[in-house]
Every structure is written in C-alpha cells, then in structure tokens.
Amino acid sequence: MMLEKTGRYLNPLSDFGFKHLFGRTSNKDVLVDFLNALFEGQKVIVDINYGSAEYAGEYKELKKVFFDILCTGGNGEQFIIEMQRNKQRYFRERCIYYISRLFNEQLPRGESNWNIVLKEVYLIAILEFLLEDADEEYYEHHISLADRGTKKIFYDQFGIKIIELPNFNKSIDNLDTNLDKWIYLFKNMHSLTERPASLDTPVFEKIFRQAELANLTKEERMEYDTGLKAYWDYHNSIAYAKEEAAEEATEKTLLTIANNMKNMHMSLDQILQATGLAPEKIGKL
Secondary structure (H helix, E strand, C coil), X not given: CCCCCCCCECCCCCHHHHHHHHCCHHHHHHHXXXXXXXXXXXXXXXXXXXXXXXXXXXXXXXXCEECCEEEEECCCCEEEEEEECCCCCCHHHHHHHHHHHHHHCCCCCCCCCCCCCCCCEEEEEEECCCCCCCCCCCCEEEXXXXXXXXXXXXXXXXXXXXXXXXHCCCCHHHCCCHHHHHHHHHHHHHHCCCCCCCCCCHHHHHHHHHHEHHHCCHHHHHHHHHHHHHHHHHHHHHXXXXXXXXXXXXXXXXHHHHHHHHHCCCCHHXXXXXXXXXXXXXXXX
C-alpha cells in the first residue's frame, strides 16, 4: 500500500483532521450543518454544546469510554459522532453499548419508578470500510427500534446513523442533496486541489479554508503528519501480513500438487513446469 499523498487540504477522516474541522467550539456551525443534512428534517438542530471526549459517566464501576465527538443539542438530545477508518470487530455491539451508556445514566440513582422522560440519544458513524453484510446499493443507513412485523417505529428517542463511504460513488456533478455534498467532502477533500463551485455555502467555504495545510500552525502540521504516518504504518503492516499469508498458502498448495504428481511417477521436468517450484523443494518431498 502506498503512503497517502498530502495535497492542498488535510484529510477530514484523519483523527486530527476530523477533530480540527468538527470538534472545536469555533466550528460548531460546521457540525450543526452536517447534522441537519444527516437528519433531513427528522429534527432540526439549532445549536450544540461540546462534551468531553473522555466519558466516565456517573457510575464508577463502569469503565470510561472515549468518543471522537460528544455534543448536546438545544433540547438536551445527545449526539455521539464517530469516525472509523479501520474495520473493527464488534462494531455494532460498540454502537449499542455507547447509546446504552448515555441512556442508562439519565435515570437518577435510586429512582424506582419510570416517571422520567429520557432525552434522545443518537450515534453517527462515518465509516471508511464496509459492514460485513454491506449492500452496494446503500451508502447511508438510518437505524431505529422498530416492529419487524408492522414496520412501525417502536421507540424513536434513539437512533444510529451510518455512512459507508466506499459505497458512495457520486461525482461532483451529481450531488442531489446537502448530505451528498457532505459525504463527497468526507471522501474526496484530501485529493482536491480547489473547492468545487457547487460547495458554495458559507459553511463549506469555511471548512475548506480551515482545511488548507498551509493554514495550519507548525505544531498542528506535525500532529497531522504523525497521525497519517501511524495510520499508514498500520495498514502497510496489515497488507504485508496478508501478502505473506497468501504466499504461504499458495506454496503449500503447489507442494501438495507436486507431491501428487511425484506419486504418479511424473518426471521432475513435468513437475517443475506445472508448479514453478524450485527443484530443491520438490527434492524434499
């Protein structure tokens, strides 16, 4: 795998890039615009307040969790925004756990009856990989608790929204909605040389301006480059391990074929020609 090239803009999917563009109070208007595009009228977010990314909660016996971004809307609803570049086992379980933690801790300790109205909780995940049972026709998923038979929503105070970037293949000239524009930005910003004319709102102008590598401080640029190097070092090591495993599996198969040919009393030249193995390897069979 080749090292990711750095161009004019930072990668919004990198850990630094994501938090630099979406996780700062001065950029809350950027995150609000993205959330409203994602909810598509289901709800309207006017303002947000950022919470700590390190969430200990009220119960000491529960371990800390670390969110990419945790914020609260004007009506008390909570949004967990996660950016995931690497495929993870138990991703679905982690989504449920995160939401359950925030729901669980809304009920005061010692409360024995259910006379409390729970605030809404949503988890938003932007994935640079496909889910295990991915359907290539869909790049956005809106998940709620629903009745499987009637298809009616059973409870609408929580939800999971997932964007699978690999399934999004729209060109800049075919972006139908504001959400399409955001997804295009997530997937392509780091490779662009200028802001597309169709991304012409003040929010997009702001995010492109702040994403310019030339506008980062020396310390910010070092943090960004260090994060990219760690990411690609990880992926290069995974790719190398897969290549080695594939080569070992191939050689094992060829040795089995060679052994069968030898048992059939075929000549060494025939075995060499059929398998491409070195003569000394066949000689050890």
